[in-house]
Amino acid sequence: MELRDLPSVDELARGADDPLAVEAARRAIDGARAAIRAGEDPGDLRERLEAELASARRPALRRVLNATGVIAHTNLGRAPLAAEAIERVTEVARGYSNLEYDLEAGGRGSRQAHVAGILRRLTGAEAALVVNNNAAAVMLALAALAEGREVLVSRGELIEIGDGFRIPDVLARSGARLVEVGTTNRTRASDYESAIGPDTAVLLRVHQSNFRLVGFTEQPRLEQLARIAQRCELPLVDDLGSGALVDVGDEPTARESLAAGADLVCFSGDKLLGGPQAGVVVGRADLVERLRRHPLQRALRADKLTLAALEGTLALYLDAADRIPVLRMLREHVDTVRARAERLAELVGGEVEETVARAGGGALPLAEIPSYACAVEEELADRLRVGDPPVVAVVRDGRTLLDCRTLSDDEVDEIAQAVKTCR
Numbered sequence: 001m002e003l004r005d006l007p008s009v010d011e012l013a014r015g016a017d018d019p020l021a022v023e024a025a026r027r028a029i030d031g032a033r034a035a036i037r038a039g040e041d042p043g044d045l046r047e048r049l050e051a052e053l054a055s056a057r058r059p060a061l062r063r064v065l066n067a068t069g070v071i072a073h074t075n076l077g078r079a080p081l082a083a084e085a086i087e088r089v090t091e092v093a094r095g096y097s098n099l100e101y102d103l104e105a106g107g108r109g110s111r112q113a114h115v116a117g118i119l120r121r122l123t124g125a126e127a128a129l130v131v132n133n134n135a136a137a138v139m140l141a142l143a144a145l146a147e148g149r150e151v152l153v154s155r156g157e158l159i160e161i162g163d164g165f166r167i168p169d170v171l172a173r174s175g176a177r178l179v180e181v182g183t184t185n186r187t188r189a190s191d192y193e194s195a196i197g198p199d200t201a202v203l204l205r206v207h208q209s210n211f212r213l214v215g216f217t218e219q220p221r222l223e224q225l226a227r228i229a230q231r232c233e234l235p236l237v238d239d240l241g242s243g244a245l246v247d248v249g250d251e252p253t254a255r256e257s258l259a260a261g262a263d264l265v266c267f268s269g270d271k272l273l274g275g276p277q278a279g280v281v282v283g284r285a286d287l288v289e290r291l292r293r294h295p296l297q298r299a300l301r302a303d304k305l306t307l308a309a310l311e312g313t314l315a316l317y318l319d320a321a322d323r324i325p326v327l328r329m330l331r332e333h334v335d336t337v338r339a340r341a342e343r344l345a346e347l348v349g350g351e352v353e354e355t356v357a358r359a360g361g362g363a364l365p366l367a368e369i370p371s372y373a374c375a376v377e378e379e380l381a382d383r384l385r386v387g388d389p390p391v392v393a394v395v396r397d398g399r400t401l402l403d404c405r406t407l408s409d410d411e412v413d414e415i416a417q418a419v420k421t422c423r
């Protein structure tokens with residue numbers, strides 16, 4: 001076929017009874033033209049059109065199989081939800097809900113009431129508030145408690161989380177003024193004490209989520225900061241980043257942080273907690289109330305689907321935490337992961353390889369979680385990524401590694417099928 005033999009867009013589109021046909025026909029012809037120019041056979045134009053129509057109908061935001069071994073993978077949507085959490089979402093999404101309706105009183109209620117109780121129970125806090133993400137939680141806390149005034153932060157904690165979330169920028173946007181204390185590697189309690197002045201509104205501690213400082217370093221313990229804050233009658237806000245609700249590696253839990261004297265603790269819903277994207281603030285009731293009444297709260301509040309997923313996830317912490325996928329992946333015995341890798345290797349004729357998985361989401365950056373992968377040919381990686389369902393893997397030393405810590409048993413057959421289709 002030559003360029004002049006190609007049909008016009010209208011000709012090709014005419015046969016298909018589809019509102020997307022013209023656009024799809026244009027793409028099909030563009031593709032065929034490129035093939036002819038490259039000296040290739042453009043194939044059947046009708047088939048190209050069908051493929052374009054199918055691709056136009058496919059959702060843009062899709063489920064992906066995560067074979068990277070990075071558990072709370074930020075680019076892959078962080079935490080997969082537990083079945084129980086998904087059930088809560090479906091139930092609430094299907095119809096109306098008591099989102100802001102008090103069923104007993106028969107009048108207006110608060111959307112914050114639904115998860116506040118269980119968050120208090122799980123963290124020991126007096127009160128709790130949920131917003132869209134932890135960046136919003138930190139921003140709201142600073143805006144409500146320190147607008148136009150000073151916030152003290154250690155120079156060792158002026159971090160960037162990723163995608164440009166920088167503590168100094170968030171602070172500036174909240175309307176508070178940053179006062180840096182100490183040095184990059186060493187900050188002492190006395191540095192905070194000498195920086196406190198009449199304009200100081202908040203002591204902020206930020207967990208060094210995604211990196212660790214080693215060597216000649218010093219940071220005051222949270223208890224020491226809490227004593228200073230209390231003596232000066234200033235709130236101590238602790239941004240935990242990931243924030244665990246149960247012991248996971250050396251990641252601080254919200255309960256420990258409150259017990260050590262933090263007045264407000266902020267953490268993410270979709271990192272180690274294993275729930276939906278959300279920002280949780282727990283702590284002193286009077287401070288949480290100031291956040292709730294701040295105008296920004298209205299702009300940052302979480303929606304009903306998030307609250308439903310969060311409630312469903314938090315409920316599992318009471319007696320079935322291992323049903324939360326993130327916790328299961330973090331804690332699963334390495335022999336179970338190896339058995340999964342062996343099964344996959346058998347299905348696709350790959351090799352079992354020892355690997356190291358990561359917590360992801362900027363949590364536990366140094367933790368090397370023992371894992372196993374099934375190694376297949378290097379050239380499969382690109383094809384797997386654009387397959388259906390897409391599989392994201394890691395290429396190393398000339399091979400594609402399918403890490404089995406971030407795959408579930410149910411996904412092994414799907415991956416095996418995907419590999420076979422790509423070959």
Ligand SMILES: *Cc1c(COP(=O)(O)O)cnc(C)c1O
Pocket residue numbers: 133134135136138161165206207208209210239240241242267268269270278279361362
């Ligand atoms: C991840 C992180 C944030 C931002 O949390 P999101 O839920 O992603 O908005 C803020 N602070 C710290 C220390 C973090 O690690």
